[in-house]
Amino acid sequence: MNQGQQSKQGNRHDDDDDDAALSEFLASLMDYTPTIPDELVEHYLAKSGFQCPDVRLVRLVAVATQKFIGEVATNALQHCKARQAAVVKDKRDKQQKDKRLILAMEDLSKALREPVLAARVTAPEYYYLAKNLTCYSYTVE
């Protein structure tokens, strides 16, 4: 019984922390302007029956979608680079192809087929780090 009560209190503490953290986050969301404009998000939300007077939740949905599309784009970029690395002939070709990173249907379809899960290595910090690292790797030749 005591253990049950203690665990309940522990849960309540966690809840308060989470609530505080989330309300802080929602306040910080007003500073971060998502790439997808608010009006467009509101249009799609209204089209699907989502009703909310709170602008922060609209921004939350926009940010979640931006994160998802960013992850898909990063996966597609990795596929594109992997494909280019496999077709290297001589030095000049590779440097030319570096500038031609084009989002192609085949890379996009591969990226969309993989499940974009947060537990995988496509976590936000990792892929921002990875993007910087790959830039460096191409200059060292």
Added chain:
Amino acid sequence: MKSQTLESRSDPSGYPFAVTRMAVAQICKSAGFKSSQRSALETLADVAARHLQALARSAASSAALAGRTDSNLLDIILALEDLHGLLPGSSTSRPPYSSPAIADVVRFVRVADEIPFPKALPRRDIRPEESIFPLNPRSVSGFLNHVPRWLPEIPKMGDGVDKGHHREEKWEMRSTEGCCLVGDGERMERGLAGKRERVRFRMGIVGRLTNGVCRGGGKRVSCQSWTCCEDDDEEKICLKKRPKSCDVLFYSRKKRKGQFK
């Protein structure tokens, strides 16, 4: 309704789709792409639109299940988990505010740089008090709070007095912008709203006249504009002076061989 139908929800030629495409292109550029295939960009924009709508729909339905019309944070978290799959530590075992779905979004906001949208969208300011339904007294007085907001007002019934005849006014009598009544209502002159530049057209053969024969091309229409002068005398003076803005439009027909040399 687990499987989504393959019908295209977003019309590729529509305005919202074009805006979505622009935003997705910004995101791709920040991810590292230099350019993109058009079909790939449109596909990704379609995916973005579907993602938005799927989140919205599942959040709205979870709110409706709880008996609410407005969705809240909890609905959105559940919708995110529903869409992206359950991970260890999701809402089934722990309270939803600490779910990894929302934690990822928090991390993303903290880590990622802002990518601004390139163009400003015109915003139609729809304030929540103004509904599409006519002005209802419910918003003013508090005693009708039990009536839902979305019900329209009861239409006003007429008093019974015949007020139809006042609608039959002559269209000549009606005052419109840029139209002034001169004399009786039967005759009407239209005057211009404001002072406008006077435009003159000169039609004919304009070109180099050499020995009476026109050289250098076919028919031309020249148009010159100068400021309007009230008096005739002043107008003559104006003509002598060089007009400030001399826009000369040329309409040239193809030279007919044999007519001009």
